[in-house]
Amino acid sequence: MLLTLLKAHVQRLKPDGTADGSPFRVQFNPSEYTLSKGAHIAEIAVPGLDQPILQFVRGQTETMSLDLFFDTTEDGVGPDATAVTTKTDKFYELIKIDRDTHAPPILRFMWGQDGFAGANFDGNWSSQARTNGFQCVVESLKQRFTLFSSEGIPVRAVLSVSLREYYSLEDQIQRINFNSPDHTHAHVVQRGDTLATIAAKKYDDPRQWRAIADQNRLTDPLDLQPGMVLDVPPIR
Numbered sequence: 001m002l003l004t005l006l007k008a009h010v011q012r013l014k015p016d017g018t019a020d021g022s023p024f025r026v027q028f029n030p031s032e033y034t035l036s037k038g039a040h041i042a043e044i045a046v047p048g049l050d051q052p053i054l055q056f057v058r059g060q061t062e063t064m065s066l067d068l069f070f071d072t073t074e075d076g077v078g079p080d081a082t083a084v085t086t087k088t089d090k091f092y093e094l095i096k097i098d099r100d101t102h103a104p105p106i107l108r109f110m111w112g113q114d115g116f117a118g119a120n121f122d123g124n125w126s127s128q129a130r131t132n133g134f135q136c137v138v139e140s141l142k143q144r145f146t147l148f149s150s151e152g153i154p155v156r157a158v159l160s161v162s163l164r165e166y167y168s169l170e171d172q173i174q175r176i177n178f179n180s181p182d183h184t185h186a187h188v189v190q191r192g193d194t195l196a197t198i199a200a201k202k203y204d205d206p207r208q209w210r211a212i213a214d215q216n217r218l219t220d221p222l223d224l225q226p227g228m229v230l231d232v233p234p235i236r
Contacts, residue, residue, distance in 0.1 A: 005029070008111035010094065013135070015101070023110070024090045026068050033066035035117050062165040064109065064134055070157045073147065081149035084157045088143060091159055095138040106166055109134040127177040136163040169229065184215075189228040195221045202232045211235050 008030065009023040038060040043052035068091065075082040098105050110133035121129035140162040147156035167175065170188040187198055195209035195218075202212075213221045215233045 006112065008109070010091070011108045011110065011133075012094070013106045013108055015106070020105070024094075027071065027087055028069045029111070030066040030068060033064060035062060035064050037062040063139065064136065064163040064165070066161055068159040068161060070159070071147075072155045075155075077147070077149045077155055079149070079151050081151065081153045081155050083153045084145070084155050088157050088159055091161070092141060092143065095141045104137055107136050107138065107163070108132065109136060109163060128175045134163065135166055137166045138162070139164040184234060185232040187230045187232050189224050189226055189230060191226045193224055193226075195224070198230065198232065203235060208235055 007025045009025040011023040012020040014020045040057040040060055042055045042057050044055050045052045070084050070087045072082040072084045072087065094107060095104050097103060116130055116133065118128075118130040138161065140160075142160040144158045144160070145154040145156070146158060147154070149155050173186055173188060185202065187202070189198075195212050196206040199209040199212060200206040209221065212218075212230060212232055215231050
Protein backbone atom coordinates (compact mmCIF):
# COMPACT_ATOMS: atom_id res chain seq x y z
CA MET A 1 0.00 0.00 0.00
CA LEU A 2 1.48 3.35 -1.06
CA LEU A 3 1.13 6.26 1.32
CA THR A 4 0.33 9.68 -0.12
CA LEU A 5 2.97 12.21 0.94
CA LEU A 6 1.36 15.37 2.26
CA LYS A 7 3.24 18.35 0.82
CA ALA A 8 3.85 21.54 2.78
CA HIS A 9 2.42 24.58 1.07
CA VAL A 10 2.11 28.35 1.39
CA GLN A 11 -1.21 30.10 0.83
CA ARG A 12 -1.42 33.82 0.04
CA LEU A 13 -4.22 35.54 2.01
CA LYS A 14 -6.48 38.49 1.32
CA PRO A 15 -6.79 41.22 4.01
CA ASP A 16 -9.95 39.51 5.31
CA GLY A 17 -8.06 36.25 5.85
CA THR A 18 -9.54 34.29 2.94
CA ALA A 19 -7.39 32.49 0.38
CA ASP A 20 -6.00 34.54 -2.49
CA GLY A 21 -5.38 32.24 -5.45
CA SER A 22 -3.98 28.73 -5.40
CA PRO A 23 -1.42 27.60 -2.79
CA PHE A 24 2.27 27.21 -3.65
CA ARG A 25 3.37 23.68 -2.84
CA VAL A 26 6.99 22.91 -2.02
CA GLN A 27 8.80 20.53 -4.33
CA PHE A 28 10.34 18.59 -1.43
CA ASN A 29 9.17 18.75 2.16
CA PRO A 30 11.68 20.37 4.54
CA SER A 31 13.72 18.02 6.69
CA GLU A 32 13.17 20.29 9.70
CA TYR A 33 11.87 23.69 10.75
CA THR A 34 12.52 25.90 13.77
CA LEU A 35 10.05 28.01 15.74
CA SER A 36 11.29 30.78 18.04
CA LYS A 37 9.14 32.75 20.51
CA GLY A 38 10.16 35.19 23.24
CA ALA A 39 8.67 37.52 25.85
CA HIS A 40 9.77 41.06 26.71
CA ILE A 41 10.44 41.10 30.45
CA ALA A 42 11.38 44.38 32.14
CA GLU A 43 13.50 44.56 35.31
CA ILE A 44 12.19 46.98 37.95
CA ALA A 45 14.94 47.93 40.37
CA VAL A 46 13.91 48.18 44.03
CA PRO A 47 16.61 49.47 46.44
CA GLY A 48 17.59 46.93 49.04
CA LEU A 49 16.37 43.82 47.23
CA ASP A 50 18.71 41.03 46.10
CA GLN A 51 17.34 41.13 42.54
CA PRO A 52 14.96 43.32 40.53
CA ILE A 53 11.25 42.64 40.21
CA LEU A 54 10.37 41.13 36.85
CA GLN A 55 7.45 42.65 34.96
CA PHE A 56 5.96 41.16 31.80
CA VAL A 57 5.65 43.92 29.18
CA ARG A 58 4.53 42.18 25.99
CA GLY A 59 5.03 39.11 23.90
CA GLN A 60 7.50 39.08 21.02
CA THR A 61 6.72 37.97 17.50
CA GLU A 62 7.19 34.27 16.85
CA THR A 63 9.39 33.34 13.91
CA MET A 64 9.72 30.21 11.83
CA SER A 65 12.79 29.28 9.78
CA LEU A 66 13.26 26.45 7.31
CA ASP A 67 15.17 25.44 4.18
CA LEU A 68 13.38 24.47 0.97
CA PHE A 69 15.10 22.39 -1.72
CA PHE A 70 14.34 22.70 -5.46
CA ASP A 71 15.70 20.72 -8.39
CA THR A 72 14.99 20.54 -12.16
CA THR A 73 17.81 18.17 -13.20
CA GLU A 74 15.23 15.59 -14.33
CA ASP A 75 14.92 17.74 -17.45
CA GLY A 76 18.65 17.43 -18.04
CA VAL A 77 21.61 19.72 -17.45
CA GLY A 78 22.44 20.47 -21.09
CA PRO A 79 21.36 23.32 -23.36
CA ASP A 80 17.66 22.41 -22.92
CA ALA A 81 17.77 22.43 -19.13
CA THR A 82 14.83 23.95 -17.22
CA ALA A 83 15.84 26.77 -14.90
CA VAL A 84 15.09 26.02 -11.26
CA THR A 85 14.00 29.65 -10.94
CA THR A 86 10.72 28.63 -12.62
CA LYS A 87 9.95 27.04 -9.26
CA THR A 88 11.81 29.25 -6.78
CA ASP A 89 10.46 32.53 -8.14
CA LYS A 90 6.99 31.57 -6.90
CA PHE A 91 8.39 31.80 -3.37
CA TYR A 92 10.74 34.69 -4.07
CA GLU A 93 7.84 36.95 -5.04
CA LEU A 94 6.28 36.46 -1.60
CA ILE A 95 8.77 38.93 -0.09
CA LYS A 96 8.14 41.48 -2.84
CA ILE A 97 5.71 44.38 -2.48
CA ASP A 98 2.16 43.79 -3.71
CA ARG A 99 1.15 46.79 -5.82
CA ASP A 100 -2.41 46.70 -4.45
CA THR A 101 -1.60 46.54 -0.71
CA HIS A 102 1.80 48.30 -0.91
CA ALA A 103 3.32 45.56 1.27
CA PRO A 104 4.40 41.92 0.98
CA PRO A 105 1.42 39.55 1.19
CA ILE A 106 0.10 37.89 4.33
CA LEU A 107 0.61 34.13 4.13
CA ARG A 108 -0.31 30.88 5.80
CA PHE A 109 2.24 28.06 5.97
CA MET A 110 0.55 24.68 6.17
CA TRP A 111 1.98 21.23 6.78
CA GLY A 112 -0.19 18.84 8.70
CA GLN A 113 -2.54 20.25 11.31
CA ASP A 114 -3.04 18.39 14.58
CA GLY A 115 0.69 17.98 15.15
CA PHE A 116 1.70 21.56 14.35
CA ALA A 117 3.22 23.36 17.34
CA GLY A 118 0.54 25.36 19.15
CA ALA A 119 -2.39 23.37 17.75
CA ASN A 120 -3.08 21.60 21.06
CA PHE A 121 -3.48 24.50 23.51
CA ASP A 122 -6.33 24.15 25.99
CA GLY A 123 -7.73 25.89 29.06
CA ASN A 124 -6.77 29.58 29.31
CA TRP A 125 -4.67 29.23 26.15
CA SER A 126 -7.26 27.50 23.95
CA SER A 127 -8.28 30.70 22.13
CA GLN A 128 -4.65 31.16 21.01
CA ALA A 129 -4.32 27.68 19.52
CA ARG A 130 -3.18 27.43 15.91
CA THR A 131 -6.11 25.90 14.11
CA ASN A 132 -5.02 26.56 10.56
CA GLY A 133 -1.24 26.66 10.19
CA PHE A 134 1.26 29.48 10.71
CA GLN A 135 -0.07 32.88 9.61
CA CYS A 136 2.86 35.07 8.69
CA VAL A 137 4.80 37.36 6.39
CA VAL A 138 8.17 36.56 4.84
CA GLU A 139 10.86 38.32 6.88
CA SER A 140 13.86 37.19 4.85
CA LEU A 141 14.65 34.83 2.00
CA LYS A 142 18.13 33.73 0.94
CA GLN A 143 18.54 31.87 -2.35
CA ARG A 144 21.54 29.58 -2.82
CA PHE A 145 22.01 28.08 -6.31
CA THR A 146 24.19 24.99 -6.11
CA LEU A 147 24.17 23.37 -9.58
CA PHE A 148 24.20 24.80 -13.10
CA SER A 149 23.69 23.46 -16.62
CA SER A 150 26.36 23.55 -19.31
CA GLU A 151 24.83 26.88 -20.39
CA GLY A 152 24.98 28.39 -16.90
CA ILE A 153 21.30 27.87 -16.13
CA PRO A 154 20.69 27.22 -12.41
CA VAL A 155 19.05 23.80 -11.96
CA ARG A 156 19.30 23.24 -8.21
CA ALA A 157 18.65 25.65 -5.34
CA VAL A 158 18.15 25.90 -1.59
CA LEU A 159 15.91 28.66 -0.23
CA SER A 160 16.49 29.65 3.41
CA VAL A 161 13.23 31.23 4.51
CA SER A 162 12.42 33.16 7.69
CA LEU A 163 8.71 33.71 8.42
CA ARG A 164 7.39 36.16 11.02
CA GLU A 165 3.98 35.42 12.54
CA TYR A 166 1.36 38.05 11.72
CA TYR A 167 -1.97 38.94 13.34
CA SER A 168 -3.80 42.27 13.27
CA LEU A 169 -4.51 44.11 16.52
CA GLU A 170 -8.13 43.03 16.45
CA ASP A 171 -7.17 39.40 15.81
CA GLN A 172 -4.72 39.43 18.71
CA ILE A 173 -7.27 40.83 21.17
CA GLN A 174 -9.82 38.22 20.10
CA ARG A 175 -7.28 35.40 20.30
CA ILE A 176 -6.07 36.30 23.78
CA ASN A 177 -9.66 36.82 24.97
CA PHE A 178 -8.82 38.48 28.27
CA ASN A 179 -11.20 37.47 31.03
CA SER A 180 -9.74 38.99 34.23
CA PRO A 181 -12.24 41.55 35.58
CA ASP A 182 -9.56 43.38 37.59
CA HIS A 183 -7.36 44.23 34.59
CA THR A 184 -7.67 46.94 31.96
CA HIS A 185 -8.76 45.48 28.64
CA ALA A 186 -8.43 46.79 25.11
CA HIS A 187 -11.35 47.05 22.70
CA VAL A 188 -11.14 47.79 18.98
CA VAL A 189 -14.12 49.92 17.97
CA GLN A 190 -16.32 48.32 15.33
CA ARG A 191 -18.82 50.06 13.06
CA GLY A 192 -22.00 50.65 15.08
CA ASP A 193 -20.29 50.52 18.49
CA THR A 194 -21.29 52.97 21.19
CA LEU A 195 -19.85 53.35 24.67
CA ALA A 196 -23.07 51.89 26.04
CA THR A 197 -22.86 48.75 23.89
CA ILE A 198 -19.18 48.32 24.77
CA ALA A 199 -19.99 48.72 28.48
CA ALA A 200 -22.79 46.16 28.13
CA LYS A 201 -20.38 43.71 26.51
CA LYS A 202 -17.53 44.24 28.99
CA TYR A 203 -19.43 44.94 32.23
CA ASP A 204 -22.89 43.51 31.55
CA ASP A 205 -24.11 47.01 32.37
CA PRO A 206 -24.51 49.68 29.65
CA ARG A 207 -24.80 52.37 32.34
CA GLN A 208 -21.07 52.04 33.02
CA TRP A 209 -20.14 53.76 29.75
CA ARG A 210 -18.77 56.81 31.58
CA ALA A 211 -15.88 54.76 33.04
CA ILE A 212 -14.69 54.05 29.51
CA ALA A 213 -15.18 57.68 28.45
CA ASP A 214 -13.17 58.95 31.43
CA GLN A 215 -10.39 56.38 30.96
CA ASN A 216 -9.92 57.42 27.32
CA ARG A 217 -10.54 61.16 27.90
CA LEU A 218 -13.34 61.25 25.36
CA THR A 219 -14.88 64.72 25.20
CA ASP A 220 -17.58 63.51 22.82
CA PRO A 221 -18.75 59.98 23.77
CA LEU A 222 -20.68 59.72 20.50
CA ASP A 223 -17.60 60.33 18.32
CA LEU A 224 -16.29 56.77 17.99
CA GLN A 225 -14.42 55.86 14.83
CA PRO A 226 -14.01 52.25 13.62
CA GLY A 227 -10.48 51.06 14.37
CA MET A 228 -10.04 53.16 17.52
CA VAL A 229 -8.49 51.23 20.41
CA LEU A 230 -10.13 51.97 23.75
CA ASP A 231 -8.87 51.08 27.20
CA VAL A 232 -11.67 49.42 29.16
CA PRO A 233 -10.78 49.84 32.85
CA PRO A 234 -11.80 47.53 35.68
CA ILE A 235 -14.69 48.76 37.80
CA ARG A 236 -15.67 47.88 41.32
